[in-house]
Amino acid sequence: xxxxxxxxxxxxxxxxxxxxxxxxxxxxxxxxxxxxxxxxxxxxxxxxxxxxxxxxxxxxxxxxxxxxxxxxxxxxxxxxxxxxxxxxxxxxxxxxxxxxxxxxxxxxxxxxxxxxxxxxxxxxxxxxxxxxxxxxxxxxxxxxxxxxxxxxxxxxxxxxxxxxxxxxxxxxxxxxxxxxxxxxxxxxxxxxxxxxx
Numbered sequence: 001x002x003x004x005x006x007x008x009x010x011x012x013x014x015x016x017x018x019x020x021x022x023x024x025x026x027x028x029x030x031x032x033x034x035x036x037x038x039x040x041x042x043x044x045x046x047x048x049x050x051x052x053x054x055x056x057x058x059x060x061x062x063x064x065x066x067x068x069x070x071x072x073x074x075x076x077x078x079x080x081x082x083x084x085x086x087x088x089x090x091x092x093x094x095x096x097x098x099x100x101x102x103x104x105x106x107x108x109x110x111x112x113x114x115x116x117x118x119x120x121x122x123x124x125x126x127x128x129x130x131x132x133x134x135x136x137x138x139x140x141x142x143x144x145x146x147x148x149x150x151x152x153x154x155x156x157x158x159x160x161x162x163x164x165x166x167x168x169x170x171x172x173x174x175x176x177x178x179x180x181x182x183x184x185x186x187x188x189x190x191x192x193x194x195x196x197x
Contacts, residue, residue: 024173024185030196032173033088036146038185039138039174040090043154043166044104045079045190046072053098059114062099072100075169075190076107082193083108091146094118094137096153104169105151118152120159131160138174139182 024032032038051066058064068076083090095105095112096119105112117133134156142148154165157172161184166172169190175183188196 026196029173029186029188030086030088032185033086033147036089036091036144037142037175039142039148039150039176039182040109041138041157041166041172041174042079042104042108042149042151043157043168043170044068044072044096044098044100044151045076045107045169047100047168059097059099065099068100068103072168073103073107076104079169079171079190079193080108082197085197089146090149091142093149093151095151098153101151101153105149108151109149112149112151118150118156120156131156135160135180139176139178139180141176141178 033040046069047066048069049066053065056064090109093105093109093112094115094117095101097114097116098119101119102112102114117137120131120134121129134152137148137150138160154168157163158165161172163184166187167189171188172184173186173188175185177183
């Protein structure tokens with residue numbers, strides 16, 4: 001790959017990289033989420049890695065996909081109960097069309113709208129366009145009083161945020177800044193919700 005192309009890809013990635021995190025934790029995080037204006041990006045709950053999506057022909061056929069385990073379902077219900085108990089408002093709920101993301105979204109946030117935008121388009125991301133719609137969702141300001149909820153996968157988030165993978169059941173709390181910019185203000189593991197209560 002010629003140096004000029006590598007340099008162009010590097011600078012394109014910098015243009016879309018999230019700004020440095022200003023961490024929220026504990027009571028400050030809960031208070032901020034109650035006020036709304038954030039994006040809650042959930043990587044689906046725990047799945048059975050003995051399954052895969054290789055034979056999948058239809059998003060509605062869960063038998064051909066990697067699915068949640070019973071432990072994953074229990075984790076998702078516990079996260080959902082914590083959000084409700086903490087009185088964190090959730091507005092629009094978007095989910096990738098896979099069974100594991102739809103099921104996670106419903107148990108954690110409520111009934112989702114299926115949105116291919118949250119999982120990215122086909123092909124490689126050399127042009128920076130595969131996840132353009134997701135990047136726009138993460139950077140578009142959210143009205144106060146509610147939070148946009150997204151249930152998706154690890155790869156799209158890592159590609160857009162340039163950070164380590166989210167664990168299954170982990171939620172990234174994102175402050176949208178407009179103009180394709182956003183800031184990750186917290187990452188909440190599935191086990192952290194109990195301490196926030």
